[in-house]
Amino acid sequence: MDMVNLKINGQAVTVPAGYTILEAAREAGIDIPTLCYLKDASQTGSCRMCVVEIVGARALQAACVYPVAEGIEVLTHSPKVKQARKSTLELLLSNHDRSCLTCVRNKNCELQTLSEELGVSEIPFQGEMIKREIDDLSPSIVRNNNKCVLCRRCVNVCKNVQTVGAIDVTERGFKSQIASPFNMPLSDSNCVNCGQCIAACPTGALTEKDNTADVFDAIADPEKYVIVQTAPAVRAALGEEFGYEIGTPVTGKMAAALRRLGFDRVFDTDTGADITIMEEGTELIERIKNGGKLPLITSCSPGWIKFCEHSFPDFLDNLSSCKSPHQMFGAVLKSYYAKKHNLDPKKMFVVSVMPCVAKKFESQREEMEHEHLRDVDCVISTRELAKMIRQSGINFKSLPDEKFDIPFEEATGAGVIFGATGGVMEAALRTVADVLENKNIDKLEYHEVRGTEGIKEATVNIAGKDIRVAVAHGLGNARKLLDSIRSGEKQYEFIEIMACPGGCVTGGGQPIVNAKTYMEHDLKAERAKALYSEDERAAIRKSHENPDIVLLYKEFFGEPGSHLAHELLHTHYTARNRYTK
């Protein structure tokens, strides 16, 4: 590797060629403030918070994009630099809705932190602020441009990482704003609701649609029987909201907290995941056996589904007809469970806690109901759950570890790993292999589909047949993968696609991590580790071996893919326009 020698604040530093000054400074133990920079997603050098002095250069340079060069001398905190940063920040603040106290990002805002770190004590500039209308028509995402600092992290994620392009800059200069095509509400655009823009936003300009009040109201309503289910990825990140290290699973404390919030029943969406494997696995086997449309592509990720409907309508028949796990589970709760426990499904209120904001949109799709009963009544994100816990005076860290309610108390390890990229694929392979080989296969772990590589491929030999599989996470990777299939370059039998880079563990509804933490941690891998470790510890690691599932099919559905299963657990899709809903 070519190495480059430079001096930062007088200190000699040697780093690989291609490093930016920001990266080199980090290695030298020097933090340079940033705002528009987001590792792997946004490097535009536009906010000018990271400017540094390069001795001999005329203007200050943005450290996040300036490549190191042999022999340069960099000053990261000279008086000129500090003055420029502070002044620029004061300008940003002069055009920012500074209602921090009532902001959802209070105490978790990069702008606020910068203001403290750079010692801003007053805003010397008074002037025009353009009042922007808040777009809260989307069921998933709220855009408040009054809090936008035009760092474009959201745009870069949406356009370059996800290749969706539902938002971009319109107008110019001081009038610039982030908007959707033709300035439509986001809900009318090609936004897929993945919420990666929220995860990227340093301020409160992009937030999830808050549904906590609906949940509190339902719990307080004595008429309602309120059931909560939590997705696998939630346990891998919820702890971060309460001071745990990244990657600490908090399954037991989460169950305890939910019970204390007053939910009547606390269930695990992992069970829904196990049902999904039964249905989707069967679908795969049938398509392979009967010459059905291949590759089969997973349908757990509602962001991916909407993306496919907008941008790859020619692949709609490849999509599995399975609803996503929480929708399946909701449908099961309002039918099988209600019947078994003599509950009036009309009075049941199913809440899903998801690492995802697209699930909010998904749960409101008209297909997601059976006999006028919504499968799921309300979806809240991991962040909203944390908020509810805090608002209810529950001391999370001191909670005991509790279990989920019976039945469905123990889901399988296969269900847990749904939350990481490659997890659905691995869980499906565990079951499909057993079914096709018609025996209990020892192989449990498929490491070739694990990890954070954008597109993963493997060929798995099952019952003498090669099954070619691929896993893509992040819609940019999905686009690449599908383009390679469209062009005929690649062929597969089975594909897993997750809308969010990293899968659900880094979903748009997960705790927000600031840009600095992104530089220091491999968030995707560390959170995924929490799930894989839970899988390792699980007593049962194959979905079809889950006794609750066996019972469910015996008592209710008959067999996977049965008529009743189709009525309750499967759905269909609609082709959409490229830029509008």
Add this chain to the structure above:
Amino acid sequence: MYRGHVLCCGGTGCTSSGSEAIINEMEAQLKANGLENEIKVIKTGCFGLCALGPIMVVYPEGAFYSRVKVEDVKEIVEEHLLKGRIVTRLLYQETVEDDGIKSLNEVDFYKKQHRVALRNCGVIDPENIDEYIEADGYKALGKVLTEMTREEVIDEVTKSGLRGRGGGGFPTGLKWKFAYNAKGDKKFVACNADEGDPGAFMDRSILEGDPHSVIEAMAIAAYAVGADQGYIYIRAEYPIAVKRLEIAIGQARAYGLLGKNIFGTDFSFDLELRLGAGAFVCGEETALMTSIEGKRGEPRPRPPFPANQGLWAKPTLLNNVETYANITQIINNGAEWFSSIGTEKSKGTKVFALGGKINNTGLVEIPMGTTLREIIEEIGGGIPDGKKFKAAQTGGPSGGCIPAALMDTPIDYDSLIQIGSMMGSGGLIVMDEDNCMVDIAKFFLEFTVDESCGKCAPCRIGTKRLLEILTKITDGKGTMEDIDRLEELAYTIKNSSLCGLGQTAPNPVLSTLRYFRDEYIAHVKDKTCPAGVCKALSRYVINREKCKGCSLCSRQCPVGAISGKIKEPFVIDSDKCIKCGACMEACKFGAIYKK
């Protein structure tokens, strides 16, 4: 063979004052008088003296007719072309002598000019490639392709000392060398014709008057750096230039001067136009290339520099129109000839667009090192109405104001930077005693606020806040702290902005603060505008001695602010007055004045 030629300007300036109709009338009149085979009408590019347009020059006499009207054409044909009697009343008066007419080269406006980039403008028909070839066109390209190596071409350009004419002044030869050295399977050359400085129109005039000079130079550049494809990025608001470029490119292709195997060599090169929508920022090189790529025209950080990663991340050489217009002359006449013109560090000539309070508004090309005084007083013919010169603004919104005390500074890249301005693309706006310098700074800031792309925070918000502070001062509400804040903010924007637009946007403020700080202080402390421009600070007063009490002013006043008894002095109520000035205009006795 024709016995006479009528050259009529078809540039944008003269076209907008009706030269098209004049040309049509001339052709009709020639036909009516049976002269169509004796006299040839040629629609040329700009003559430079736009203040006197539409311009028509008749050869062989060299009669320079100015402000010609359609009705005058008949007389010119019947008197001059038929009977050989020059129509003196229509002549540019400077050319009139007792015993005939002066050659244009002896006229003050042209005397000190040295037309290199503009050599063919106003001389040839830009829509006819043969006329360009007759004027040594494509000779340089032929020479380069058949007699010179790529390295020799770059050497020649380097030795000439030519520097970028778009404003930055970067050594052109060095730029070519960077692009030559850059590794890449595909390279591009591009031409920046996104001229955007208010009042600057030299690039437009070159493209309208001599499009082939740019095409030929781009082919030479492509050969030198190893490119085979070129783009000219030109603003769509230049329809005549676009049309002539399209014609020129078509003709060059037809003659095999663009396309495959030019001059029988294995060098191939072709060109395409890209029309810009008129954003000022697209004149910045990275924004220009982003726009050519079809994206929102916004700058991106450098490095990587375009020479290494330009269009579609391929090595790209980008030069400005006027820079290219010098290239063929350097190849034909040699680097030594070129470097003999100009100053030590700025070689050759520079085209300036004279505007504002000056008699000869128009386009002039002068050797580097000419003083501001020579340009304004001699070439420009001085300030109208005997007013006093106050400052000259060069470099457009990125430049600064030069005060009267520095009028004898020889103009080149470095001297202008030193006195707080810059060459820019060559706009030169003259201001007299009636201009308020705070107001001028405000004018330019209004422009940059409008044209900021909004990508980086210092420029997007900073220029807006600068303008707000300036407005506060011109409204008479400023404080001394505002002046300090203005200066501090100006430096923040200058130091921290992403691209040249932001980095230079505060220059009009900084240079007026440097030379005219007392005017700022007068606005803040004394609440007066010394030039009487800032409305909020001016007051209309009636001179009791002069007022006859006719009541005309009070009848003109739209807000009823003037009252009085007939035949006695009237009075203006300052609280009601909106300072529209209607009363002052109406008064027949000069009794109303602005304080």
